[in-house]
Amino acid sequence: MSVVSSSSPAGSAHQVLLDWQTLSRQRQLYTVLGVLLLLVALCGSIRFADENNAGHFVDRLPHLFDFLSWLIPNDWNDVWRALFDLASPHDNGTEQYNFPLGRVYLLGDLYLPEYFYLMLVTINVALVSTIVGFVGGLAFCFIVARNFSPSNWLRIPIKRTMELFRAFPEIVIAGLFAAIISIGPVAAILAISIHCIGALTKLFYEVVENIDMKPDEGLTAVGANWITRVRFAGLPQVLPDFLSYALLRLEINVRASTIIGAVGAVGIGQELKLSISRGFGAKTLALVLLLFVTIFIVDQLSAWLRRRLIGEQAFLLQGVGK
Amino acid sequence: MSDAALPLLATSYEARFPHVFRQPFWQRFGPVTFVAGLVLYLVYAAFFFDVGNVIRSGHWDRAALFLSDWVSWNTGVEFRTSSGTVTARYPKFSALGNDPHPDWVIANADGTTTIDVAGKGGSVTMSTTDAYVTKDGQTAHARLGGDKPVIVGVAPSWFTPNDDGDLVADFGFTGQIIVESDRVKINKRFLGWPNFFFDTDSPFFGKPFGEDIALIVSGPDLVEGRPNWQLAFDNFWNNAEWQHGDIIVKLLETLVMAFLGTLLGAFVAFPLGFLAARNVTPNRALNWTLKRLFDFLRSVDMLIWALFFTRAFGPGPLAGSAAIFLTEAGTLGKIYSEGLENIDDKQREGITSTGASEVLVHRYGVVPQVLPIMVSQTLYQWESNTRGATIIGAVGAGGIGLKLWEAMRTNVNWANVFYMVLLILAVVFIFDSLSNTLRSRLIGRQR
Numbered sequence: 001m002s003v004v005s006s007s008s009p010a011g012s013a014h015q016v017l018l019d020w021q022t023l024s025r026q027r028q029l030y031t032v033l034g035v036l037l038l039l040v041a042l043c044g045s046i047r048f049a050d051e052n053n054a055g056h057f058v059d060r061l062p063h064l065f066d067f068l069s070w071l072i073p074n075d076w077n078d079v080w081r082a083l084f085d086l087a088s089p090h091d092n093g094t095e096q097y098n099f100p101l102g103r104v105y106l107l108g109d110l111y112l113p114e115y116f117y118l119m120l121v122t123i124n125v126a127l128v129s130t131i132v133g134f135v136g137g138l139a140f141c142f143i144v145a146r147n148f149s150p151s152n153w154l155r156i157p158i159k160r161t162m163e164l165f166r167a168f169p170e171i172v173i174a175g176l177f178a179a180i181i182s183i184g185p186v187a188a189i190l191a192i193s194i195h196c197i198g199a200l201t202k203l204f205y206e207v208v209e210n211i212d213m214k215p216d217e218g219l220t221a222v223g224a225n226w227i228t229r230v231r232f233a234g235l236p237q238v239l240p241d242f243l244s245y246a247l248l249r250l251e252i253n254v255r256a257s258t259i260i261g262a263v264g265a266v267g268i269g270q271e272l273k274l275s276i277s278r279g280f281g282a283k284t285l286a287l288v289l290l291l292f293v294t295i296f297i298v299d300q301l302s303a304w305l306r307r308r309l310i311g312e313q314a315f316l317l318q319g320v321g322k
Numbered sequence: 323m324s325d326a327a328l329p330l331l332a333t334s335y336e337a338r339f340p341h342v343f344r345q346p347f348w349q350r351f352g353p354v355t356f357v358a359g360l361v362l363y364l365v366y367a368a369f370f371f372d373v374g375n376v377i378r379s380g381h382w383d384r385a386a387l388f389l390s391d392w393v394s395w396n397t398g399v400e401f402r403t404s405s406g407t408v409t410a411r412y413p414k415f416s417a418l419g420n421d422p423h424p425d426w427v428i429a430n431a432d433g434t435t436t437i438d439v440a441g442k443g444g445s446v447t448m449s450t451t452d453a454y455v456t457k458d459g460q461t462a463h464a465r466l467g468g469d470k471p472v473i474v475g476v477a478p479s480w481f482t483p484n485d486d487g488d489l490v491a492d493f494g495f496t497g498q499i500i501v502e503s504d505r506v507k508i509n510k511r512f513l514g515w516p517n518f519f520f521d522t523d524s525p526f527f528g529k530p531f532g533e534d535i536a537l538i539v540s541g542p543d544l545v546e547g548r549p550n551w552q553l554a555f556d557n558f559w560n561n562a563e564w565q566h567g568d569i570i571v572k573l574l575e576t577l578v579m580a581f582l583g584t585l586l587g588a589f590v591a592f593p594l595g596f597l598a599a600r601n602v603t604p605n606r607a608l609n610w611t612l613k614r615l616f617d618f619l620r621s622v623d624m625l626i627w628a629l630f631f632t633r634a635f636g637p638g639p640l641a642g643s644a645a646i647f648l649t650e651a652g653t654l655g656k657i658y659s660e661g662l663e664n665i666d667d668k669q670r671e672g673i674t675s676t677g678a679s680e681v682l683v684h685r686y687g688v689v690p691q692v693l694p695i696m697v698s699q700t701l702y703q704w705e706s707n708t709r710g711a712t713i714i715g716a717v718g719a720g721g722i723g724l725k726l727w728e729a730m731r732t733n734v735n736w737a738n739v740f741y742m743v744l745l746i747l748a749v750v751f752i753f754d755s756l757s758n759t760l761r762s763r764l765i766g767r768q769r
């Protein structure tokens with residue numbers, strides 16, 4: 001190369017410059033085209049969304065904050081009363097102010113406020129689904145992972161099934177189970193669990209496929225069986241990652257169980273939907289506050305635990321894959 | 323040297339590795355306690371949700387029926403004898419059309435009618451006075467006309483009277499024959515989706531596939547002044563049973579919701595992410611405020627935003643897009659700012675040392691480092707929002723979610739449900755692969 005360039009150094013440098021200019025012009029063209037395409041898609045989408053909506057953006061924009069008028073309660077103390085099921089002085093017999101009616105009595109006069117009980121239902125749905133998903137993921141991931149799989153005849157079908165589980169939106173599974181076992185929390189648990197098993201199996205087996213295989217070699221050399229290899233060579237390496245992913249999934253499942261609840265009449269989601277659609281200001285605020293605080297706490301708690309489990313760097317990387 | 327090594331070897335392993343042999347209590351029993359706790363919690367949850375009762379009282383027999391409805395359909399036909407001849411009464415608005423002459427109902431030369439229910443496995447031949455039911459080569463003779471139908475001769479085990487005294491022959495999946503004193507009722511199940519292309523009101527209905535194609539390509543105009551292909555498309559798009567047009571539009575709404583929400587969220591989150599990153603914008607108060615804003619947007623959750631915007635804009639994709647937009651602005655803002663906080667500072671220093679302005683430092687020192695990761699993460703969110711948009715649609719925020727949920731709740735049209743599910747799965751699959759391809763082109767194959 002040095003021979004070629006030495007023959008006419010100036011010409012060669014010029015050629016490089018020209019090539020670079022062509023290349024960068026090409027890149028600029030692609031960028032501009034890409035951005036234009038995106039903008040066209042964006043404008044088209046906005047138009048489409050606007051046309052297919054019941055109310056149109058421009059017409060509704062002045063009324064966007066109308067909901068504040070019903071949302072802001074006459075008496076701010078009603079928010080606390082709604083939250084803790086205390087009797088309101090504004091009680092006029094309507095559902096808007098019948099706070100104490102929903103009390104869930106535990107022992108004598110000790111009661112759990114209605115919204116806390118509903119929140120508990122929602123959290124329980126999410127927790128149970130996450131545990132089921134974790135156990136399912138744990139059970140399947142070593143079979144599906146290429147480096148541990150006992151047989152391809154088992155690996156491929158299970159992998160495909162898991163992909164299917166993951167692709168089904170929860171609502172489809174919830175609807176199916178709602179038709180079989182009436183609508184309710186168990187249908188929601190089944191729906192979220194099935195989706196969760198699929199999602200966690202994928203995350204888990206990707207972790208397993210990237211572990212250090214030396215411990216496994218050692219165990220294989222001394223004649224360990226599959227279970228032992230998984231238990232002593234695989235599990236210790238992956239468990240922190242698994243737990244961290246499960247916690248990440250818990251965050252997602254709390255949200256999912258709220259949404260499924262709104263559709264499928266379970267827990268706090270349904271109450272919130274009713275409250276908003278009927279325009280109960282104080283009740284809505286109480287519910288939003290409770291939900292917000294709960295999700296915030298779950299997120300922070302899970303983030304703290306995950307940082308402790310896998311360290312800062314891996315923590316940031318994992319957040320991508322959810 | 324060997325003198326020094328000797329006492330080391332002589333001591334037991336227990337003395338040399340005490341941290342292995344004498345673990346603290348928590349380290350030793352922690353995992354077991356944790357698992358026991360989980361099991362206890364699950365037991366509590368089983369009681370809390372009354373799982374046993376719910377599972378027991380479930381209509382599990384229906385599950386098979388629903389699943390078979392996904393890929394098959396059935397029709398009930400009555401053959402009455404009261405008018406002196408065998409007359410067939412087809413249900414109104416059935417998938418068979420308005421004036422059906424199905425080939426499984428055969429008028430014999432001797433005046434009897436043969437109805438084929440399960441091919442060789444099951445059929446009935448009837449006149450106004452007698453019905454001969456055949457199953458697997460065995461024939462039972464029932465006399466009609468009295469109070470109740472009467473079996474002549476030996477009654478086979480598969481031909482038994484029900485609670486009303488009517489005789490029932492069951493053929494499992496394929497159908498049922500019920501013989502009453504003045505009529506024979508048939509239930510026949512067919513594999514496949516009926517009238518998927520054209521409903522019973524369409525002029526293209528009931529013709530063989532080839533004939534329809536020929537009509538569309540070169541046939542005479544069925545409706546004056548309108549090409550056949552237009553008519554065919556219109557009939558297909560507005561198919562009353564399958565509602566292709568409505569479903570496709572709703573599906574598109576779902577996609578648009580995810581696309582709009584994610585993209586607009588990214589537009590807003592991009593500058594905010596820069597302002598929220600500690601190392602890029604050295605203003606602690608601003609960083610903190612923005613990060614809490616992101617947390618707020620995320621924690622208020624898509625559902626709440628969806629419900630609010632459904633009230634504000636009315637149900638439709640606009641409400642869904644707005645809900646996804648706000649949630650996504652929070653999520654992406656958080657991801658972007660965290661990504662920015664983990665960049666390599668050397669490149670910025672390099673650009674700064676050339677005396678470049680602040681904007682240029684960001685443009686050439688920061689953006690090239692984070693852009694691939696940002697775009698890849700945005701694609702991830704887009705992908706997962708495509709799935710999520712289906713769900714928030716069901717609370718009224720537009721898209722196919724509500725249609726799907728309502729179709730499921732009415733419990734009748736499971737084939738339609740399956741059709742929508744297939745479409746959703748296909749779309750989710752396509753967008754997964756699309757975003758995967760884009761991502762791997764951007765940041766190279768992961769792992």
